[in-house]
Amino acid sequence: MSKAPVNKMIPFSSVDGPGNRFALFLQGCNFDCLYCHNPETINMCTGCLRCVSQCEYGALKVINRKIVYDKNNCTQCGKCVINCNRNSDPRVRFYSELEIIEEIKKVKDFISGVTVSGGECTLHIEFLTELGKKVRELGLTFYIDTNGSIPLWEQELMNIVDKVMLDIKSFDNNQHIKLTGVDNSVVLKNFKFLLQKNKIYEVRTVIVPDILDNKATVNKVSKILAGHENVRYKLIKYRQMGVRKEKLNSYTPSTRDMNELAEIAKKNGCMNIIIT
Numbered sequence: 001m002s003k004a005p006v007n008k009m010i011p012f013s014s015v016d017g018p019g020n021r022f023a024l025f026l027q028g029c030n031f032d033c034l035y036c037h038n039p040e041t042i043n044m045c046t047g048c049l050r051c052v053s054q055c056e057y058g059a060l061k062v063i064n065r066k067i068v069y070d071k072n073n074c075t076q077c078g079k080c081v082i083n084c085n086r087n088s089d090p091r092v093r094f095y096s097e098l099e100i101i102e103e104i105k106k107v108k109d110f111i112s113g114v115t116v117s118g119g120e121c122t123l124h125i126e127f128l129t130e131l132g133k134k135v136r137e138l139g140l141t142f143y144i145d146t147n148g149s150i151p152l153w154e155q156e157l158m159n160i161v162d163k164v165m166l167d168i169k170s171f172d173n174n175q176h177i178k179l180t181g182v183d184n185s186v187v188l189k190n191f192k193f194l195l196q197k198n199k200i201y202e203v204r205t206v207i208v209p210d211i212l213d214n215k216a217t218v219n220k221v222s223k224i225l226a227g228h229e230n231v232r233y234k235l236i237k238y239r240q241m242g243v244r245k246e247k248l249n250s251y252t253p254s255t256r257d258m259n260e261l262a263e264i265a266k267k268n269g270c271m272n273i274i275i276t
């Protein structure tokens with residue numbers, strides 16, 4: 001049985017795939033996106049204990065030199081994260097697939113499926129695969145939300161997962177490296193593989209004015225998506241909230257700019273465009 005670090009579980013989410021879904025967020029990411037809205041999910045906690053004294057509510061204690069987190073005392077004030085040099089989160093806990101399944105069973109009758117996100121969930125591929133099998137046994141659909149950075153065409157997971165939500169942050173490799181710190185060749189290979197296997201629910205691109213060549217990415221992605229009516233192309237406005245402002249100097253694009261990009265995608269034959 002494998003375990004994975006869990007940052008957060010949301011029993012009912014309407015924004016992580018179709019219908020009402022149980023959403024699971026795993027800790028740890030191999031990208032360091034300049035615009036990351038959840039930077040506390042990137043690094044693993046090293047257990048240095050520095051943040052414990054910052055918690056005024058008694059939610060963090062040290063027992064046998066390890067942090068013990070009491071969620072009943074936590075006010076979600078975020079002070080522990082702010083005071084961590086690694087911008088990590090001491091509230092993360094390791095769960096086995098069976099422990100997660102027990103949580104899912106509590107709400108099973110009210111949801112249509114489970115979505116696993118992150119961080120980057122595919123970094124915990126063994127856990128993800130075993131969890132997916134058990135979710136399917138419950139009669140629920142199993143979706144993942146991924147940055148597409150590991151070769152999915154090699155994974156057993158692809159026989160289990162119903163659909164994938166895939167980020168394509170930049171089609172241009174140099175810009176992708178500038179934005180994420182990582183090459184995009186595997187991402188683009190995954191994109192074509194998943195499309196061919198009819199495994200994509202949604203492709204997402206965050207539109208960042210002045211920093212990325214948004215038109216080029218939307219143009220290329222939408223040409224590939226042309227004719228795939230069941231795949232959504234979501235164009236997301238960059239927003240400053242939650243972003244590490246020292247890393248990125250941009251602004252929220254106007255509705256007009258977003259509509260222009262949507263128009264490019266539409267002209268290329270992309271049928272299912274969402275602006276958010």
Ligand code: SF4
Pocket residue numbers: 044045046047048049050051052067080083084085086087088089090
């Ligand atoms: S969250 Fe950060 S400060 Fe707290 S124990 Fe982990 S690494 Fe140390």
Ligand code: SF4
Pocket residue numbers: 054055056057058059060073074075076077078079080081091
């Ligand atoms: S968010 Fe962190 S610092 Fe704030 S109450 Fe919870 S554990 Fe304590």
